[in-house]
Amino acid sequence: MSAKDKKIYIAGHRGMVGSAIFRALEKLGYSNLIGKSSIELELKSQKDVEQFFQVEKPDIVIDAAARVGGILANNNYPYPFLMENLQIQNNLIDAAHKHNIEKFIFLGSSCIYPKLAEQPLKEESLLTGPLEPTNEWYAIAKIAGVKACEAIRKQFGKDFVSLMPTNLYGPNDNFDLNTSHVLPAMIRKFHDAKMNDHAPVTLWGSGTPMREFLHVDDLAQAVVFVLENRMENHLYNVGTGTDLTIKELAELIQHTVGHNGNIIWDSSKPDGTPRKLMDVTKLREAGWEAKISLESGILETYQWFVKNISKLKEIKIS
Ligand SMILES: NC(=O)C1=CN([C@@H]2O[C@H](COP(=O)(O)OP(=O)(O)OC[C@H]3O[C@@H](n4cnc5c(N)ncnc54)[C@H](OP(=O)(O)O)[C@@H]3O)[C@@H](O)[C@H]2O)C=CC1
Numbered sequence: 116m117s118a119k120d121k122k123i124y125i126a127g128h129r130g131m132v133g134s135a136i137f138r139a140l141e142k143l144g145y146s147n148l149i150g151k152s153s154i155e156l157e158l159k160s161q162k163d164v165e166q167f168f169q170v171e172k173p174d175i176v177i178d179a180a181a182r183v184g185g186i187l188a189n190n191n192y193p194y195p196f197l198m199e200n201l202q203i204q205n206n207l208i209d210a211a212h213k214h215n216i217e218k219f220i221f222l223g224s225s226c227i228y229p230k231l232a233e234q235p236l237k238e239e240s241l242l243t244g245p246l247e248p249t250n251e252w253y254a255i256a257k258i259a260g261v262k263a264c265e266a267i268r269k270q271f272g273k274d275f276v277s278l279m280p281t282n283l284y285g286p287n288d289n290f291d292l293n294t295s296h297v298l299p300a301m302i303r304k305f306h307d308a309k310m311n312d313h314a315p316v317t318l319w320g321s322g323t324p325m326r327e328f329l330h331v332d333d334l335a336q337a338v339v340f341v342l343e344n345r346m347e348n349h350l351y352n353v354g355t356g357t358d359l360t361i362k363e364l365a366e367l368i369q370h371t372v373g374h375n376g377n378i379i380w381d382s383s384k385p386d387g388t389p390r391k392l393m394d395v396t397k398l399r400e401a402g403w404e405a406k407i408s409l410e411s412g413i414l415e416t417y418q419w420f421v422k423n424i425s426k427l428k429e430i431k432i433s
């Protein structure tokens with residue numbers, strides 16, 4: 116069977132990451148892709164996941180399903196960020212193992228690394244120090260996923276790989292101001308303020324933390340690369356290798372959107388980790404690197420936001 120005819124299940128295919136992976140594979144001619152919404156398949160249910168694997172028998176699984184959110188959502192809802200992520204990934208990883216899936220790609224996040232780890236963050240820094248408190252719940256779930264895939268690889272020699280992307284953005288992002296990450300939040304806040312006679316925009320924290328941003332279509336290319344190659348290691352960072360301060364990001368988005376008002380920094384909101392720049396040497400040496408500049412990525416995402424403003428998703432957490 117040609118690789119492009121293999122049955123590939125993309126868990127979370129309606130989300131920002133899953134939909135980008137789906138688009139990328141479709142464009143390359145992969146003809147047997149499956150996705151299920153959370154209404155069609157509740158991934159927290161072990162029974163339902165097991166039944167799905169029995170019926171569908173996928174060859175390859177990409178896990179882009181998770182409880183995801185920005186700094187405030189992570190800080191305010193520790194239980195779902197820990198428990199839902201453990202449940203979803205445990206069910207998928209264990210079913211993939213039992214059903215002898217030939218390749219499994221697990222998506223985690225740069226927050227798995229210790230808060231004060233040496234920068235740029237190398238894969239070897241995992242479990243060398245305390246985590247950032249605003250997202251330790253989510254990070255612990257993701258670390259468990261990385262370790263489960265590593266254990267299966269070590270004990271059974273199976274091709275289970277974990278990718279740790281930096282902060283992502285792009286089409287189908289979450290623009291809900293209570294639960295979103297900073298980049299979509301800034302697009303929405305500056306756009307709404309521009310429409311409101313260039314009213315002031317309130318942003319969170321001090322503006323001094325540094326973050327690295329990767330366009331989700333670049334991440335999708337990294338996933339395709341890992342899908343098409345037998346990787347030497349179990350864990351790879353995915354990023355651009357460059358970062359900027361939150362204040363610099365605000366200025367870039369303000370300029371792109373065309374807002375002329377003031378920016379107010381709300382110091383009652385958390386800054387989170389001071390810096391989390393990825394060392395992407397391992398994946399670059401294997402043959403992948405990011406291509407989309409932050410400037411062009413933000414412009415394209417802003418255009419997508421304006422076009423889709425009436426049908427944006429709202430992510431509520433309880
Ligand atoms: N966004 C970011 O900045 C970053 C994301 N990542 C990782 O990328 C992955 C995807 O994130 P992203 O695309 O941003 O997240 P989204 O919130 O956009 O998408 C998550 C997807 O997971 C599905 N899902 C969530 N819970 C369940 C459930 N209980 N049962 C079935 N499906 C479920 C949702 O399905 P439905 O829509 O049908 O409800 C949704 O499609 C995650 O693993 C995340 O950790 C890593 C680094 C940064």
Ligand SMILES: C[C@H]1O[C@H](OP(=O)(O)OP(=O)(O)OC[C@H]2O[C@@H](n3cnc4c(=O)[nH]c(N)nc43)[C@H](O)[C@@H]2O)[C@@H](O)[C@@H](O)C1=O
Nearest residue numbers: 185186189224226250295296297300318319320385386387
């Ligand atoms: C991907 C990653 O995402 C999260 O970590 P984070 O990077 O800290 O999250 P963030 O994007 O929400 O914020 C980045 C910075 O930006 C500042 N900030 C300013 N103004 C707004 C604002 O309006 N909204 C938000 N959300 N942040 C704002 C904010 O105060 C912070 O200093 C984790 O959930 C973690 O689990 C994870 O994996």
